[in-house]
Amino acid sequence: MSTSRGARQPTIKEVASRAGVSPMTVSRTLAGGVNVRPDLQERVMAAVRELGYYRNENARSLRPGQPSGLIGVAITNLANPYYGNFALGVEEVAAEHGRRIILGNTGEDAGRERQLVSDFIGRQVDGLILVPTSGDAEHLQPERLGDVPLVLASRRVPGLDVDTVLLDDVGGAYRGTLSLLDAGHTRIGFLGNRSSVFTGERRYRGYERAMTERGAPIDPSIIARDQQDVDAASRAARAMLDHPEPPTAIFSANNRNTIGALREIGRRLRDGVPGPRPALVSFDDFELSELMPVPVTVIDHDARLLGREAATLLFARLEGTAEAEATTVELPVTIEHP
Template structure:
């Protein structure tokens, strides 16, 4: 299996050397920069490293045998989003209670960057991993690739990966947020989501559709934008420029909400009236939401608490043999709708 050495363990320098047909010293020198190693031998070593999935142990020089690193690897998708900053603080808070520290990395939602980041974390001998998945292939997250390092997924699930996961009530929150708009008399409700292939995006869209169909309505394709996550400006402009624009919008995350409010504010400064602008429901809170130019209803939850729960799941796995850790667990955390929806 790629990434697994003899007896199911991660590959060693000796196994890389044997695979490349060189000495272990040549492997070490190549990985240290290639000084005094012929280019053709370097190419063979690097090809073997890639084929076997070898990763360097960055802590080997500073850790005594049997000594734990005290590190938890935390990978998020968008370090620029305050939501994920608060999530990481929650993980850190619980880890610190046991004397551990976190190592934080940003994937940018790129599966290739996630793969490299996980490899880097494992090279640092982290005791466990907390990951907001970027999506895409998950072979690098399979137990055979992680060894005995436990993994907890947060916010998003990966089907076929049997690990602990902590989620939000995405479907229920989107359903209740959309229902609040319907109860206020809105029937033309736009949707600002993000990539339909994303686990969370699909769940929140499901809640939006469920609320509409419960009232005998169906999503209008002209009102639904699902392929953006952090750049909703173009989508909101197209919604508001329709001959019959929506009277309300459900936004599936806070970055889309901020872009929508930025465009609404621009139009208000250009002479539009608040009554001409749509009501807005945002899944996820954001700073100064209460000061926005139109009322904003928030599908609210605490990202720091989400991080705490992920860390607790992870810590409960540490110190136990991988074969004795028991079945994977899923925790779904509640959300609440803070009403501020004006009538249509």
């Protein structure tokens, strides 16, 4: 069933009928599931997905057809200052068009992303900007979003043809790794997030391409690709540096991995742990990078510009000035040496 605002929306009674429960059970499930058995919650949520039902959170305050003036923005890690700057870029463009943003955090969890998108549509947002997780795209298909335009930032989603803003992930990682090779390093470790994450896979490809071109060995025992936060990155760096043949340099695929590596290097310096202090290349700048215990080369880009570009594409859709076909913009990155 279409979820376009111009079409009739499914009702709670229809969801209840599909799930074989009472309308009260549907309401309680959608309100958090208190006092509702798990099997009934599963039946209700299956019916919600099948019917394309969204709660209209603004029904009391909006007249039919009236824009909400809101842009939904979903990011993956609210604790990362990078995404704060990204959201500021979106907000600047939204303000220029007389709109406000509402911000949500998915934590790289596909289920949370689906719920967050559902909540945004229920609040009748005028448009969506999403840094997607690596989950499926069923809830992001046009027939599920109706006439709400969607722009993806930083990552693509397979099977989804929408406006997208990317970074030069492969080229940046390639050039960053080359800078380590040019400095004489051949044993270079890799710290990154899981390979199913779009940017993690692209940045690993850039690292791999540079290593292969120069004939440098790629040793799986000094490659760690499953860290989503600083603590996990610190543990991975410790294992890497405790290796019988530790790397002399590390390529880090994002700033959370870089901070984790620096935390471990700092610990080893404080505790007098013997061994090399590896050179670091970080994809993404990070707070106080110039004050770190070892020099860090940064593959830099402007997160605020990324947000502005995503918002610019969205408002082109909203105002009817965009090309009919989906547009992809790839922003350049720069190499900043210490």
